[in-house]
Amino acid sequence: MKYEASTVEEYISQVPEERQEVLQKLCKIIKETLPRGFEEGINYNMIGYYVPHSKYPEGYHCDPKLPLPFLNLASQKNSINLYHSGIYAKKELHDWFVAEYPKYSKRKLDMGKSCIRFKKLDDIPYELISELCTKMTVDEWISIYESVVKKK
Template sequence: MQYQANSVADYISQLPEDRQGPVEKIRQTIAKNLPKGFEEGILYKMIGFYVPHEVYPDGYHCDPKTPLPFINVASQKNFIALYHSGIYAKKELLDWFVAEYPKHCKYKLDMGKSCVRFKKVDDIPYNLIAELATKMTVQEWIDTYESAVKKK
């Protein structure tokens, strides 16, 4: 589902009532635990945490006018999605997350390359999301992005 929102609050207010609380809690969990330097806003029509142009002027290689994305949260038709670019770009982080997930959730991990899908809103692993958010600083993300993702 895509929402036409101008702010995070606007995005959340457009969600179905049963999704507002969980999406807000994920957002707060990330914001509280993310290292300094990331900014929050609407990016790709969802909640985004990203490296601002003031810190990384090159922006995202697909569209340099877009700041460098890091984590996004979205309410999709059948699930809440957490997109984490670090998991996609850094195998050690992916391996850690996959190993930790069963310790925090009773349901099987439903994941794409960078997308973790939460179909059961009563079983979202907020503590694991909090720990995941702490795992990479802005500079570590820029370095990882430049070495693993950015086309040279």
């Protein structure tokens, strides 16, 4: 689903009512636990957490006008999705998350390369997401991005 919003609050107000509280809680957790330097806003028509141009002027290689993305939240047709670029770019972080997930959720992990899909809103592992958010600083993300992602 695609939402046209210019603020996080506007985005959340457009999603189905049963998802609004979940997105608000996820945003709160992410803002409280992401290391300093990431900013929150709308990018790619999703709630985004990114490295601002003030910290990384080059921006995103696919479109340098955009800040360097790191984490996104989206309300899709059948799920709320969390997109985490660090999981995609750093194998150790991916492996850690996959190993930890069963400790926090009774449901099978539904995951793509960077996308974690939550189809059952009553079983979102908030504590695990909170811990995941602490695992990578802005500087580490920039370094990984430049050495792994940007090369491709």
